[in-house]
Amino acid sequence: MRIAVFTKYVPDAAEERTFTADKTVDRDTDGLLSELDEYPLEEALTFAEAHGKDAEVIAITVGPKQAVAAVKKSLQIGAKRGVHVLDDRIAGSCVLSTSRVLAAVVEKLHAEAPLDLVLTGLASTDGVTSAVPVQVAERLGWPAATVASSVEVADGKVRIRRDGDTSSQFIEAELPAVVSVTDQINEPRYPSFRGIMAAKRKPLDTWTLDDLGVSGDEVGQAAASTVVQSITERPPRTAGEIVHDEGDGGRRLAEYLAAQKLV
Amino acid sequence: MSEVLVLVDHADGTVRKPTFELLTLARRAGTPVAVFVGATEAASNAAATLAEYGAETVLVADDPVYQNVLVTPAAELLAHLVGSRQPAAVLLPSSFDGKEIAARAAAKTGSGVITDAIDVDADLTATQQVFAAAYTVTSKVAKGTPFITVKPNSVAAEPAPATGAVEAIDFTPSGTGARVVSVEEKPASGRPELTEAATVVTGGRGTGGDFGPVEALADALGGAVGASRAAVDAGWYPHAHQVGQTGKTVSPQLYIAAGVSGAVQHRAGMQTSKTIVAVNKDEDAPIFELADFGVVGDIFDVLPQATEEVKKRKA
Numbered sequence: 001m002r003i004a005v006f007t008k009y010v011p012d013a014a015e016e017r018t019f020t021a022d023k024t025v026d027r028d029t030d031g032l033l034s035e036l037d038e039y040p041l042e043e044a045l046t047f048a049e050a051h052g053k054d055a056e057v058i059a060i061t062v063g064p065k066q067a068v069a070a071v072k073k074s075l076q077i078g079a080k081r082g083v084h085v086l087d088d089r090i091a092g093s094c095v096l097s098t099s100r101v102l103a104a105v106v107e108k109l110h111a112e113a114p115l116d117l118v119l120t121g122l123a124s125t126d127g128v129t130s131a132v133p134v135q136v137a138e139r140l141g142w143p144a145a146t147v148a149s150s151v152e153v154a155d156g157k158v159r160i161r162r163d164g165d166t167s168s169q170f171i172e173a174e175l176p177a178v179v180s181v182t183d184q185i186n187e188p189r190y191p192s193f194r195g196i197m198a199a200k201r202k203p204l205d206t207w208t209l210d211d212l213g214v215s216g217d218e219v220g221q222a223a224a225s226t227v228v229q230s231i232t233e234r235p236p237r238t239a240g241e242i243v244h245d246e247g248d249g250g251r252r253l254a255e256y257l258a259a260q261k262l263v
Numbered sequence: 264m265s266e267v268l269v270l271v272d273h274a275d276g277t278v279r280k281p282t283f284e285l286l287t288l289a290r291r292a293g294t295p296v297a298v299f300v301g302a303t304e305a306a307s308n309a310a311a312t313l314a315e316y317g318a319e320t321v322l323v324a325d326d327p328v329y330q331n332v333l334v335t336p337a338a339e340l341l342a343h344l345v346g347s348r349q350p351a352a353v354l355l356p357s358s359f360d361g362k363e364i365a366a367r368a369a370a371k372t373g374s375g376v377i378t379d380a381i382d383v384d385a386d387l388t389a390t391q392q393v394f395a396a397a398y399t400v401t402s403k404v405a406k407g408t409p410f411i412t413v414k415p416n417s418v419a420a421e422p423a424p425a426t427g428a429v430e431a432i433d434f435t436p437s438g439t440g441a442r443v444v445s446v447e448e449k450p451a452s453g454r455p456e457l458t459e460a461a462t463v464v465t466g467g468r469g470t471g472g473d474f475g476p477v478e479a480l481a482d483a484l485g486g487a488v489g490a491s492r493a494a495v496d497a498g499w500y501p502h503a504h505q506v507g508q509t510g511k512t513v514s515p516q517l518y519i520a521a522g523v524s525g526a527v528q529h530r531a532g533m534q535t536s537k538t539i540v541a542v543n544k545d546e547d548a549p550i551f552e553l554a555d556f557g558v559v560g561d562i563f564d565v566l567p568q569a570t571e572e573v574k575k576r577k578a
């Protein structure tokens with residue numbers, strides 16, 4: 001069992017998130033492993049544990065220098081190996097270019113030794129497009145089983161449950177496949193003290209576009225397929241009327257709704 | 264004028280409201296052409312309503328492969344139509360299916376994709392709200408054909424009668440991809456769809472697991488029921504009702520948060536609601552910073568009284 005997990009480095013949602021003058025995300029603020037990428041990592045580690053010592057989980061991050069923190073955290077949590085794609089030419093990439101780079105990483109790893117699965121989060125917590133996993137699958141020519149709230153692997157196939165609004169679908173695909181998972185799928189573990197110590201000795205490769213055979217013309221802000229025109233901070237909502245319930249709170253709420261013509 | 268393709272969201276031919284919103288936006292940038300994936304009979308029923316909102320043409324793709332294979336066939340179809348009709352843009356609903364179909368078709372055609380737009384201009388500039396709606400960003404697709412997914416309730420659907428001529432599409436998808444083995448329908452709640460509802464009443468950890476008062480107020484107002492992640496994680500309400508970053512984004516006329524603290528990840532899913540009302544017993548709860556009207560009190564006192572009062576006013 002050999003599993004690649006995509007682990008994005010994102011700005012901390014609990015801090016103020018801003019943009020730089022070139023209209024890209026300010027990545028010099030505090031960042032971390034995207035919380036939604038802890039779920040595919042947990043799922044991968046659970047599979048690996050069930051498959052014994054030969055199983056390998058590889059965490060992959062594409063991002064600037066400080067993004068190595070996401071790879072290191074993944075190694076501390078339990079991944080065996082990390083890959084950080086670090087190349088200034090990637091800065092400001094759209095999803096089309098990001099998926100190009102990630103697909104090239106998967107191809108390189110798959111050529112070393114076949115991968116069974118690529119596990120990803122449902123969405124990043126900054127861009128939130130959910131477009132990367134299917135684009136990577138499209139580029140690899142692999143099937144994508146997405147938005148999984150449960151995943152099983154057996155007989156060379158992956159089976160997932162995909163919960164929608166009006167129905168749940170049960171999806172099946174041949175391996176190797178790309179699978180994105182939701183935050184309903186498991187309870188991610190925390191790094192243990194032993195894990196933190198062990199991570200220091202785990203292999204962490206730093207690759208550039210040249211290592212991946214991707215041309216600089218295909219990525220970065222200059223090549224982006226989407227261009228930001230303007231960014232405006234939304235005015236904060238002005239605080240409204242707050243009343244204390246003195247036995248009439250519900251009535252006053254209804255009166256407010258009626259006054260606003262909402263009833 | 265060039266065409267703008269709109270992927271129709273429907274249930275057995277009953278077109279969902281977000282599609283009318285997409286057609287309304289499509290009219291700004293070109294001639295709307297509806298792409299209907301489903302049975303031909305269902306399409307002819309749908310064509311009349313699609314025409315009412317401006318669809319000049321209704322293209323029908325009728326093949327079981329669209330039900331049996333996830334996302335890929337619809338993406339192949341749109342990539343084919345982009346090649347054969349050279350539309351100015353393709354608009355899709357911002358559901359997981361919509362986003363993934365758009366992303367795949369964009370990769371096939373070397374196009375840019377913009378997700379979760381709340382507006383699209385005549386020149387195809389798209390508006391997004393990012394970082395939990397703290398910023399408004401406008402952007403444009405610079406490569407290929409713009410694929411834009413639009414959130415429900417972003418614009419008011421406006422009728423504009425058109426021809427709605429039904430045309431079968433001559434295209435057979437490859438059939439490769441992840442297969443749909445079976446489907447389990449969920450029982451209908453009888454309440455409006457969460458993302459489309461004009462009113463949403465959401466219960467949080469403060470319900471202590473009793474959603475009765477939340478549902479009663481939602482029903483009195485004809486609204487949908489939402490839940491915070493804390494309530495969903497506790498197993499009190501299904502995940503399909505979760506509002507927030509990892510749940511649904513809602514933008515109703517009225518959002519009532521009951522026993523919800525207002526964490527940033529929750530705000531991400533409701534911050535753009537027109538009117539926000541909060542009921543919480545902690546006067547320092549961050550949700551009050553967003554509220555147009557707030558009641559500091561116990562939801563088990565405030566909600567039932569409000570429900571009675573609303574019913575009285577409606578009677």
Ligand SMILES: Cc1cc2nc3c(=O)[nH]c(=O)nc-3n(C[C@H](O)[C@H](O)[C@H](O)COP(=O)(O)OP(=O)(O)OC[C@H]3O[C@@H](n4cnc5c(N)ncnc54)[C@H](O)[C@@H]3O)c2cc1C
Pocket residue numbers: 005006007008009025034036037060061062063093094095096098119120121122123124126127128129130131132133225226375376377378393394
């Ligand atoms: C606010 C905002 C809005 C944006 N909107 C758009 C847009 O509409 N169109 C567009 O083309 N670009 C957009 N971008 C740029 C886009 O976010 C980046 O290209 C990004 O690297 C990939 O998209 P995502 O973060 O949305 O990933 P998603 O598709 O949401 O991520 C899904 C999963 O893919 C994996 N993944 C994604 N990126 C990486 C990575 N760098 N390293 C490792 N794993 C990864 C993770 O497992 C993640 O959980 C936007 C960026 C921001 C900050």
Ligand SMILES: Cc1cc2nc3c(=O)[nH]c(=O)nc-3n(C[C@H](O)[C@H](O)[C@H](O)COP(=O)(O)OP(=O)(O)OC[C@H]3O[C@@H](n4cnc5c(N)ncnc54)[C@H](O)[C@@H]3O)c2cc1C
Pocket residue numbers: 035036125466467468469470490491492493494505506507508509510511521522523524525526527528529532542543544545548560561562563
């Ligand atoms: C990656 C990530 C994604 C997330 N995605 C989401 C998401 O999509 N949606 C989401 O909601 N959260 C999400 N969260 C979780 C979020 O951070 C909060 O933990 C969650 O929103 C808290 O839910 P709550 O407000 O119901 O609970 P709490 O924060 O515990 O608040 C309960 C509130 O109820 C009040 N209360 C208690 N009893 C009563 C009573 N009887 N009457 C009146 N008031 C009462 C309390 O004063 C308190 O303010 C996410 C977190 C992460 C890390």
